Amino acid sequence: MRHEFEHCRGRPTWRNHSQLDNRLLEYLAKVSLKYSVDSDTFFKSFLTATQKRVLTCGELTVECRLKEKDYMVFLITKNHEALGQFHMSEKLLNEKTNPLKEFTNRLSSMKTFTQKVETKSYNIQDLRVGMKRLNLTAEVLKVSQPIQIATRFGSYAIIVNAKIADDTGTINLSIFQSQIGMVSVNDIVQIENAHVAWYRGERQLRIGKHGKISVVQRSIYA
Incomplete structure (x- = not known):
């Protein structure tokens, strides 16, 4: 597994995502913005959790509850209260660039323009x-x-x-x-x-x- 995201130009990775992956990334982007967690830090926490099982990320705790060949199951909690549990594909988890950034930027832009x-x-x-x-x-x-x-x-x-x-x-x-x-x-x-x-x-x-x-x-x- 890659533990560092490479910053490179080229075709955005979201174009190759499945509909389920896109929905998951939209959900994670909302969580990232709501709890003020940097998207790079947040997405890296899932990679790290596959090895350490439980990881603290700001106010949130990320737990890898299940590891299978093609997917992992993660649980996000805050103060021991569950915020969400979901499957993440092995392919999405191992992407070369941070796939969450596009989604957080988009949601952040909507919020900024509303406030203006x-x-x-x-x-x-x-x-x-x-x-x-x-x-x-x-x-x-x-x-x-x-x-x-x-x-x-x-x-x-x-x-x-x-x-x-x-x-x-x-x-x-x-x-x-x-x-x-x-x-x-x-x-x-x-x-x-x-x-x-x-x-x-x-x-x-x-x-x-x-x-x-x-x-x-x-x-x-x-």
Whole structure:
């Protein structure tokens, strides 16, 4: 097993991960940020735990509970309280570069940009029809194909319907004209000066004439 990560350029290692590995890395990134543990130190602790079995990492304790040919089982605790137990593949554990760094950077960027919004930022669960001048940060879950609609002024417009989410819920987002093509699935976006309307029995977030949508973190799966 390699005990030191090499810092090198090249294709990011997450592109070769399985869906299960990606989910695990996302979970570990959240733990790393929540408990302020450096991602390199945190990931190295799993390598070390395979030899020492139990290792302290900041406020956390990492325990290797089972070693098999192709995977290991780890338990993370804090003050003897279990935070999570999971399988980690031998392949993921022996990667040349730290695969956790991409995920912690992405989550950290989302948190940073949310904090930089000067005006009040809302959670999706708190949005109500009729609310205006809304700012929020969310992840793009789905993006439809562009469609043409008739406006109330008798003209036509091209729109894309997207579904966005934060930790509190999801909502549909209508993207018009020049903003189409700006966002992709899994992007983290910052939305400013939006309003909530009711459309076909559901809440819909709309960006007005003076509104803005920007990508603060591109999808690492793109």
